[in-house]
Amino acid sequence: MTPHAIVAPSRCLHVVCRRSRPRRPRPSRSKPELPLHQWLIKKHDFVEVNQGPEEGKRGKVIDRQWRENTVTVEGVQLKLSESIDPDSASMYSPSFVTKEEPQPLHFSLVSLIDPATDARCDDIEWRWKDGRKARVSHATDAVVPLPKRPPFGQEESIPIQYAETLVTRRDDVLAVTYVPLPEYSMHRAKQLEASNAAGIANEPREADARVADSK
Numbered sequence: 168m169t170p171h172a173i174v175a176p177s178r179c180l181h182v183v184c185r186r187s188r189p190r191r192p193r194p195s196r197s198k199p200e201l202p203l204h205q206w207l208i209k210k211h212d213f214v215e216v217n218q219g220p221e222e223g224k225r226g227k228v229i230d231r232q233w234r235e236n237t238v239t240v241e242g243v244q245l246k247l248s249e250s251i252d253p254d255s256a257s258m259y260s261p262s263f264v265t266k267e268e269p270q271p272l273h274f275s276l277v278s279l280i281d282p283a284t285d286a287r288c289d290d291i292e293w294r295w296k297d298g299r300k301a302r303v304s305h306a307t308d309a310v311v312p313l314p315k316r317p318p319f320g321q322e323e324s325i326p327i328q329y330a331e332t333l334v335t336r337r338d339d340v341l342a343v344t345y346v347p348l349p350e351y352s353m354h355r356a357k358q359l360e361a362s363n364a365a366g367i368a369n370e371p372r373e374a375d376a377r378v379a380d381s382k
Contacts, residue, residue: 200236207279207291207302208238211314214277215287216243225280229269237271244270283309 208214208228215225221243230239245267252264281288281304290305302311 217278218276239271246270283307
């Protein structure tokens with residue numbers, strides 16, 4: 168009699184399957200160099216480039232990226248980019264439009280303009296003046312006013328450009344062409360259907376009555 172081999176029970180490895188979580192957005196690699204409340208440049212400010220090949224150019228700040236330490240100035244550091252033409256005829260094979268768009272700049276490459284001398288001023292700080300915190304120039308002690316915000320809803324408005332000339336007359340546009348439909352409802356339709364059915368059912372009785380009268 169051959170002895171049976173004793174097999175040691177294998178260790179069961181229990182694998183815990185966790186439910187996958189949504190991936191968090193990757194944080195920005197760059198760190199803000201200044202707290203947001205210490206930034207001197209605001210959106211819609213009029214600034215001048217103080218370094219680089221475009222030194223001396225002026226423009227309005229159209230965007231401010233605090234975490235990336237950059238600002239976007241209108242008409243400065245333009246780059247060609249392609250975008251879909253909204254007036255293209257086909258959605259599946261649209262036409263593209265090439266246009267120039269400004270690229271972000273580091274906030275240290277632009278300077279505010281001193282209202283007293285109409286020149287760029289690199290030495291500006293926040294200071295309490297007349298009971299309010301304002302941006303004051305060290306050279307002339309002049310206050311750089313804060314930019315005025317456009318009304319709500321008009322900041323990002325883009326004028327509509329039509330490909331053809333608008334020739335429709337005003338009277339044709341304002342003409343009332345709505346014609347109301349006749350009154351119709353499911354309740355009225357059921358009433359008509361019931362009346363028709365009742366009329367069909369009463370026809371044999373009326374025929375029998377006429378025959379009886381004739382006799």
